[in-house]
Amino acid sequence: MKGANPLMPALLLVVLAACSPGPRDRNEEASPKRPGKPLMVIITPSHDNPFFKAEAEAAAARAIELNYETLVLTHDDDANKQDQLVDTAIARKAAAIILDNAGADASIAAVGKAKANGIPCFLIDREINVTGIALAQIVSNNYQGATLAGQEFVRLMGEEGKYAELVGRESDTNAWIRSKGFHDVIDRYPGMRLATRQGANWSQTEGFQKMETIIQAHPDLKGVIAGNDTMAVGAAAALKAAGNSRVIVVGFDGSPDAIAAIKAGRMQATALQPAVRIARMAVEQADMYLKTGSTGQPEKQSVNCELVTPENADRYGLFGPK
Amino acid sequence: MRHGLAAEWQTRFSAAVLFRLRALVALAGLIVVFSILSPAFLTTGNLVILAKHVAINAILAVGMTFVILSGGIDLSVGSVAGLAGMIAGALIHRGLVLPMFGVVVYFHVWLILLMALAAGALIGAVNGLLVSRFRVAPFIATLGMLYMARGLALLSSNGATFPNLAGDPELGNTGFPLLGAATVAGIPLPVWLMILIGAGGAFLAAKTPFGRHVYAVGGKERAAELSGVPVKRVKLMVYMISGVCSATAGLIIASQLVAAHPATGETFELNAIAAVVLGGTSLMGGKGAMGGTIIGASVIGVLSDGLVLLGVSEFWQIVIKGVVIVLAVVADQLQLRF
Numbered sequence: 001m002k003g004a005n006p007l008m009p010a011l012l013l014v015v016l017a018a019c020s021p022g023p024r025d026r027n028e029e030a031s032p033k034r035p036g037k038p039l040m041v042i043i044t045p046s047h048d049n050p051f052f053k054a055e056a057e058a059a060a061a062r063a064i065e066l067n068y069e070t071l072v073l074t075h076d077d078d079a080n081k082q083d084q085l086v087d088t089a090i091a092r093k094a095a096a097i098i099l100d101n102a103g104a105d106a107s108i109a110a111v112g113k114a115k116a117n118g119i120p121c122f123l124i125d126r127e128i129n130v131t132g133i134a135l136a137q138i139v140s141n142n143y144q145g146a147t148l149a150g151q152e153f154v155r156l157m158g159e160e161g162k163y164a165e166l167v168g169r170e171s172d173t174n175a176w177i178r179s180k181g182f183h184d185v186i187d188r189y190p191g192m193r194l195a196t197r198q199g200a201n202w203s204q205t206e207g208f209q210k211m212e213t214i215i216q217a218h219p220d221l222k223g224v225i226a227g228n229d230t231m232a233v234g235a236a237a238a239l240k241a242a243g244n245s246r247v248i249v250v251g252f253d254g255s256p257d258a259i260a261a262i263k264a265g266r267m268q269a270t271a272l273q274p275a276v277r278i279a280r281m282a283v284e285q286a287d288m289y290l291k292t293g294s295t296g297q298p299e300k301q302s303v304n305c306e307l308v309t310p311e312n313a314d315r316y317g318l319f320g321p322k
Numbered sequence: 323m324r325h326g327l328a329a330e331w332q333t334r335f336s337a338a339v340l341f342r343l344r345a346l347v348a349l350a351g352l353i354v355v356f357s358i359l360s361p362a363f364l365t366t367g368n369l370v371i372l373a374k375h376v377a378i379n380a381i382l383a384v385g386m387t388f389v390i391l392s393g394g395i396d397l398s399v400g401s402v403a404g405l406a407g408m409i410a411g412a413l414i415h416r417g418l419v420l421p422m423f424g425v426v427v428y429f430h431v432w433l434i435l436l437m438a439l440a441a442g443a444l445i446g447a448v449n450g451l452l453v454s455r456f457r458v459a460p461f462i463a464t465l466g467m468l469y470m471a472r473g474l475a476l477l478s479s480n481g482a483t484f485p486n487l488a489g490d491p492e493l494g495n496t497g498f499p500l501l502g503a504a505t506v507a508g509i510p511l512p513v514w515l516m517i518l519i520g521a522g523g524a525f526l527a528a529k530t531p532f533g534r535h536v537y538a539v540g541g542k543e544r545a546a547e548l549s550g551v552p553v554k555r556v557k558l559m560v561y562m563i564s565g566v567c568s569a570t571a572g573l574i575i576a577s578q579l580v581a582a583h584p585a586t587g588e589t590f591e592l593n594a595i596a597a598v599v600l601g602g603t604s605l606m607g608g609k610g611a612m613g614g615t616i617i618g619a620s621v622i623g624v625l626s627d628g629l630v631l632l633g634v635s636e637f638w639q640i641v642i643k644g645v646v647i648v649l650a651v652v653a654d655q656l657q658l659r660f
Contacts, residue, residue: 205587216631241503
């Protein structure tokens with residue numbers, strides 16, 4: 001065995017080289033320090049979800065346009081790590097923090113600490129359960145988005161038939177709000193019959209496997225509505241593998257994968273969260289606040305989701321209109 | 323008197339046999355229960371899909387069985403599965419960039435599969451070297467690899483998904499989706515792979531000197547070493563086998579989804595360990611068999627698919643799965659007293 005595979009280390013190096021993303025000229029994680037420019041710290045969950053990556057990059061791009069230095073950090077949904085990142089921001093004497101927080105209750109202390117140290121926080125995407133410590137809390141209206149997706153789903157189903165629902169991690173607030181939004185619309189139509197409601201953990205693999213099993217139990221299924229696009233794309237792949245092209249698939253998020261699936265006819269609709277717009281709004285309000293002492297807006301702001309369908313899919317890019 | 327003793331022996335013996343076959347008994351019981359509760363369960367279509375779902379966990383678990391038999395553990399299997407899918411995705415989408423020659427090479431799908439499997443073997447070799455040469459505890463070495471492989475998977479695409487792995491006829495790299503979707507004699511390719519890998523694993527474990535060595539190392543490492551078993555090489559091999567099995571599972575998933583997602587395979591290690599333990603392999607090493615592992619993976623698969631068919635709430639599914647695993651470990655402890 002010892003001498004059997006002398007080529008392997010070389011092979012892996014080659015393979016990894018193929019996988020590396022190329023020259024990282026836009027390395028936002030460590031912008032060179034330009035003295036004199038105020039620092040805007042942008043903290044979001046892990047970038048393995050393109051949604052958070054898009055919002056962090058949009059915020060950083062807008063901040064650089066407005067002549068700020070930026071520092072982009074991720075907290076991986078860990079409130080403790082978030083707390084340490086806020087300490088970093090305080091130590092670096094940040095002018096403002098743009099934060100997609102790690103928990104409605106668990107983040108209150110961190111935001112309060114920043115405020116106590118004179119750093120204003122602008123929350124995006126998720127709220128915290130207290131007002132008066134953040135300068136702004138700008139979120140997409142998950143409930144409105146879910147009713148939008150629900151309405152389109154009912155229309156596509158012709159107001160009747162058997163459907164399945166894939167829910168996200170049920171302990172997440174958004175999984176619950178989206179499901180409620182779907183049902184507040186769908187349950188008004190007596191012809192719409194819920195065949196099964198299954199958790200798929202926001203995951204593509206689970207969405208795929210659960211869907212394969214669901215169509216076994218319910219061969220007459222007419223549609224599936226999913227709490228996020230990752231699960232919806234997984235379900236669509238399962239339907240395609242089964243040679244089933246008549247089941248309607250509706251998701252939530254407006255991810256690039258879902259928009260591609262809608263264009264290809266594998267999905268029918270999704271509710272797009274305007275993450276890019278929200279991130280830019282937060283940076284602009286932070287800039288306004290630093291210059292004038294006021295954002296000119298109420299603290300709690302909610303931005304409506306938009307419906308993406310085959311007719312308008314061409315007009316949408318990464319979590320926003322092109 | 324003699325007669326009584328024989329009868330007693332017979333009862334004890336059959337109880338022991340039944341006990342040894344507990345995973346099979348549990349599997350049969352679950353199949354009966356779900357067949358009664360859901361008319362959709364015992365249909366050809368559902369059984370084929372069930373087998374496909376079992377295949378992924380079973381393939382991971384075959385590799386895991388070798389590692390556990392040798393007295394180790396491999397926590398990196400899920401991350402390696404995710405990384406293998408990403409390597410295939412990157413090679414299909416971006417090709418291999420050779421900056422020193424200024425060219426991009428696109429490979430045939432066979433070569434892409436081979437390179438992803440080789441990467442799995444290499445990661446396994448690193449695990450094996452850490453455990454055998456550097457004497458790092460397997461739990462720690464493979465926990466580190468869990469993070470490293472996941473990080474590399476995320477880096478490979480900067481966190482994005484490689485969508486549409488169908489390939490491009492112009493580049494000559496089409497055909498990847500067949501791995502997950504093709505059927506031979508009405509049975510999906512992933513199921514054939516499970517049968518092949520399971521049978522190969524069983525043969526390797528039970529009928530070859532290498533297999534004997536794995537049991538010996540897991541049973542009593544020092545004694546094995548003194549009797550001339552190449553302990554270090556055996557350990558290196560078991561982690562390499564596990565790496566290749568993980569990469570295979572990851573490639574199947576990417577092929578089925580026709581997309582490679584960097585978070586694929588999170589918590590797979592737990593399902594694989596559960597399958598091994600359910601199959602009666604002792605976490606202490608040295609004791610167990612491959613057949614049990616396949617049955618263990620089937621128990622988990624039947625349980626999760628059956629509960630979905632019945633529309634049982636996600637929360638109850640998690641609780642029930644936990645109960646089954648705990649019962650299996652309790653049974654494992656009881657077995658020691660037989």
